[in-house]
Amino acid sequence: MPGVEYVNVWKYYGGKPVVKGVNLRVKKGEVRVLLGPNGSGKSTLFKMSVGVVKPEQGEVRVNGVNAVKDPIAARKIVGYAPEDPLVYESLEVTEYLEFILSIYGVRPSRERFAAVIKALGLDEHVGKLVGELSHGNKRKVTLAAIMLRDPEVLVLDEAFSGLDVGSARAVKAWLRSKAESGAAVLVSTHILPIAEAIADKVTIIYEGRIVAEGTPGELKSLEGGKELEDVYLKLTGYSSEVEELVKALTT
Amino acid sequence: MPDSLTLKVAKNLTKEVTYRGFRGVAASAFTPVAKPSEGKGRVNVSIVRSNVLGAIFYSIVSLSASTPLLVTDYMKVPATDAFSVSLTVLVGFAFALSLMQVTPFTSTFIREGLVDLLRLLPLTDSQILKAYLTALILYWGGLSLTFIFIPFFIVATYVTVNGILPGTYLLLGLFAVVATLTFSYSLGIALGSYSYAVRRRASLRLMSTAAWLLSFMMMFLLYRASSIMAEAAKTLEPMLRTWGALIPFVGPLFSAANPTLMLGSIGESALLVMIAYVLAKRRISKVFLGGIEYAVAAKAQPVRKVKVGEAGLRISSLIGAMIRKDFKLLSREPRRLANMLFLVLLPVIMSVPVGSGSFMTKYPTYMVLFISSFLGAFSGLASEYVFYAEGAGALLLYHLPLRKCDVALAKALACSLITLPISAAVVGGLAAYFTGDVMLTVIGVAITALLNLGFSFINSAITMSMLPGTPSEWSEYSFRASMGTRFVRSVVKLVVLGIGVGVPLVIILLAPLMGASPTMARLLTIIYAVASFIAGLVFLRVVAGSKPL
Numbered sequence: 001m002p003g004v005e006y007v008n009v010w011k012y013y014g015g016k017p018v019v020k021g022v023n024l025r026v027k028k029g030e031v032r033v034l035l036g037p038n039g040s041g042k043s044t045l046f047k048m049s050v051g052v053v054k055p056e057q058g059e060v061r062v063n064g065v066n067a068v069k070d071p072i073a074a075r076k077i078v079g080y081a082p083e084d085p086l087v088y089e090s091l092e093v094t095e096y097l098e099f100i101l102s103i104y105g106v107r108p109s110r111e112r113f114a115a116v117i118k119a120l121g122l123d124e125h126v127g128k129l130v131g132e133l134s135h136g137n138k139r140k141v142t143l144a145a146i147m148l149r150d151p152e153v154l155v156l157d158e159a160f161s162g163l164d165v166g167s168a169r170a171v172k173a174w175l176r177s178k179a180e181s182g183a184a185v186l187v188s189t190h191i192l193p194i195a196e197a198i199a200d201k202v203t204i205i206y207e208g209r210i211v212a213e214g215t216p217g218e219l220k221s222l223e224g225g226k227e228l229e230d231v232y233l234k235l236t237g238y239s240s241e242v243e244e245l246v247k248a249l250t251t
Numbered sequence: 252m253p254d255s256l257t258l259k260v261a262k263n264l265t266k267e268v269t270y271r272g273f274r275g276v277a278a279s280a281f282t283p284v285a286k287p288s289e290g291k292g293r294v295n296v297s298i299v300r301s302n303v304l305g306a307i308f309y310s311i312v313s314l315s316a317s318t319p320l321l322v323t324d325y326m327k328v329p330a331t332d333a334f335s336v337s338l339t340v341l342v343g344f345a346f347a348l349s350l351m352q353v354t355p356f357t358s359t360f361i362r363e364g365l366v367d368l369l370r371l372l373p374l375t376d377s378q379i380l381k382a383y384l385t386a387l388i389l390y391w392g393g394l395s396l397t398f399i400f401i402p403f404f405i406v407a408t409y410v411t412v413n414g415i416l417p418g419t420y421l422l423l424g425l426f427a428v429v430a431t432l433t434f435s436y437s438l439g440i441a442l443g444s445y446s447y448a449v450r451r452r453a454s455l456r457l458m459s460t461a462a463w464l465l466s467f468m469m470m471f472l473l474y475r476a477s478s479i480m481a482e483a484a485k486t487l488e489p490m491l492r493t494w495g496a497l498i499p500f501v502g503p504l505f506s507a508a509n510p511t512l513m514l515g516s517i518g519e520s521a522l523l524v525m526i527a528y529v530l531a532k533r534r535i536s537k538v539f540l541g542g543i544e545y546a547v548a549a550k551a552q553p554v555r556k557v558k559v560g561e562a563g564l565r566i567s568s569l570i571g572a573m574i575r576k577d578f579k580l581l582s583r584e585p586r587r588l589a590n591m592l593f594l595v596l597l598p599v600i601m602s603v604p605v606g607s608g609s610f611m612t613k614y615p616t617y618m619v620l621f622i623s624s625f626l627g628a629f630s631g632l633a634s635e636y637v638f639y640a641e642g643a644g645a646l647l648l649y650h651l652p653l654r655k656c657d658v659a660l661a662k663a664l665a666c667s668l669i670t671l672p673i674s675a676a677v678v679g680g681l682a683a684y685f686t687g688d689v690m691l692t693v694i695g696v697a698i699t700a701l702l703n704l705g706f707s708f709i710n711s712a713i714t715m716s717m718l719p720g721t722p723s724e725w726s727e728y729s730f731r732a733s734m735g736t737r738f739v740r741s742v743v744k745l746v747v748l749g750i751g752v753g754v755p756l757v758i759i760l761l762a763p764l765m766g767a768s769p770t771m772a773r774l775l776t777i778i779y780a781v782a783s784f785i786a787g788l789v790f791l792r793v794v795a796g797s798k799p800l
Contacts, residue, residue, distance in 0.1 A: 052649055052650055071652075071799045072652040072799045075650065075799075086646050087644070088576065088644035091580070094564065098565050098566060098567075102567045102572030103652065106566070
């Protein structure tokens with residue numbers, strides 16, 4: 001049974017399809033990186049994993065649970081972090097974590113709490129209001145809540161956005177270790193070297209359709225062993241015209 | 252008139268404050284600017300639009316306040332007293348209103364980093380300041396405030412020209428108006444600029460909540476006073492004749508006959524204006540223009556030291572965690588909390604004169620039953636404010652494993668935990684003091700508790716059922732917008748709540764007419780309270796529903 005499974009998923013906004021028949025299976029123990037330009041449907045797919053967005057057609061399952069029919073069960077299974085951190089700005093960091101963990105009924109040990117906070121470099125910030133933190137630190141707070149919950153499936157949208165080098169490294173290590181312990185991990189990022197470093201498989205989505213899928217090595221071989229960036233740009237409609245336009249702007 | 256650049260910046264600034272304010276708490280009934288959802292999410296701002304409704308409303312209040320000046324002969328009140336008392340009420344009104352306009356505007360301006368945004372643009376300090384003040388006065392409804400005084404002074408001038416009112420009073424009145432507006436604007440700017448510190452410091456939060464509550468109560472009392480201005484002039488006149496000189500800004504009107512006292516009174520007012528003005532100026536140069544960014548200022552606030560290695564996390568039950576979180580959110584939004592407490596204190600203000608009058612000694616049972624029912628049901632309606640406290644944080648709730656009925660229950664309980672002790676204490680205190688009947692006191696408190704919980708549940712469940720279909724922020728405005736689109740449910744809500752508050756009145760009025768004994772009235776009210784409580788539980792389950800949020 002896959003950890004995350006999208007079966008022929010379609011989604012329309014205002015009559016326009018934004019997700020077009022996506023089939024995607026992320027196995028347990030696998031880190032899958034979803035790449036795609038802005039507006040390609042990644043976030044919509046991710047939101048479906050916790051039933052916040054419902055597809056017009058198709059099924060979304062997490063650990064076998066239908067996320068459309070039983071979103072509460074799906075939310076208990078998935079550790080989901082949206083692109084923009086969802087936080088209460090008037091709560092202190094510890095108050096926020098206490099709230100989230102209480103909702104999930106998770107009681108982490110003191111040692112685990114300390115380890116997570118230190119790993120993400122939040123030591124100095126735990127007594128602050130979340131609203132006083134930078135974007136990157138807010139993201140760390142939401143990641144800390146997921147780390148403390150230790151869910152079976154991770155779905156992280158723009159997982160590394162705003163993170164400093166040290167925290168990004170800690171998150172990379174965490175994602176790999178989660179996969180090794182049998183969790184299914186689905187992440188999106190625009191940072192291709194990170195994608196290459198952590199992914200067992202990469203899926204490229206463009207205009208709501210999956211246009212390529214495979215290990216980083218397999219994808220690179222599509223363009224005769226070039227960089228992942230070249231493959232990505234070719235598949236997502238980037239043309240040399242754009243480069244010429246940029247050049248024209250600078251002259 | 253400000254130049255076109257200032258007007259442009261001010262207009263956009265107001266749009267931004269409106270947009271961001273509706274997500275939070277800046278907007279209110281006293282900021283008559285366009286709502287963000289009008290024109291599909293666009294905020295439309297214009298000088299006319301922002302001031303016209305306020306100008307009409309305030310003109311009516313002003314005209315009503317000027318009536319005593321025209322009927323001094325009939326009322327047998329000296330014109331000087333009528334002028335002074337009416338102007339005192341209007342000045343109080345203007346003071347409360349301008350504080351309620353300026354403080355949230357400034358607070359949003361600072362807290363949302365709009366001042367930092369303006370400072371990134373090629374604008375001088377004086378241009379920023381001009382744009383801020385223009386936005387406040389022209390686009391945020393400040394101009395309309397002057398209409399509290401304009402019709403009144405037109406009437407006063409007419410009376411003066413006809414030799415009924417001495418010209419000195421007109422001059423002293425103008426002094427009172429200018430001093431009041433300068434003071435309240437300066438104070439509002441200074442208070443609003445401390446918004447970042449308010450979230451952090453409990454003492455400031457307490458003071459801020461108390462100040463808001465006082466403003467709301469003052470508005471309510473003044474509104475009542477202005478609607479019965481002729482009677483108010485008669486009632487207040489002897490009190491103001493003795494103590495009036497001490498009241499800032501209008502004091503000189505009450506001491507016009509005594510030049511020494513009048514000079515002292517003018518000096519007191521001038522000193523207060525000076526203090527507020529200097530404070531506002533210092534805050535403007537420090538927070539607006541002085542290079543201290545909001546983020547830096549916020550960081551300078553004391554942070555609770557937490558030693559991570561030693562700290563554990565306090566994990567509670569799902570409902571417990573929701574309630575704790577709501578308490579934290581409410582306690583850090585003084586205006587929101589004051590709004591909620593006002594809804595509890597409003598029926599208290601209305602009940603106390605009834606409860607302490609001769610009715611209480613003549614009909615103790617009926618009065619206790621009525622007050623307990625009224626306070627219980629009314630205070631339960633405050634549960635809506637716990638929803639509003641979510642603001643943008645509500646988006647998070649849609650991603651958590653929560654059922655609608657759980658959220659509705661938590662909101663209702665959070666409301667009752669705040670409002671019930673106050674209502675029960677008032678009912679218990681009034682019943683015990685005026686009747687001395689222990690059993691009646693216990694019954695009164697029990698009825699208050701059952702109705703508070705019942706109506707909290709009902710209101711919370713209906714509010715939950717009216718949430719926007721897609722994940723969205725929760726604020727007064729988003730709820731009002733969804734109520735508009737769900738017209739039938741809105742009507743149901745109003746009818747249910749109307750019945751809830753009206754039924755005890757019917758029982759209490761009909762019981763004596765139908766020859767029912769006080770014991771029967773007690774029994775009927777208890778049955779009604781228990782039924783409301785059970786109905787509340789049913790509403791939670793059926794109307795809020797067990798579907799995921």
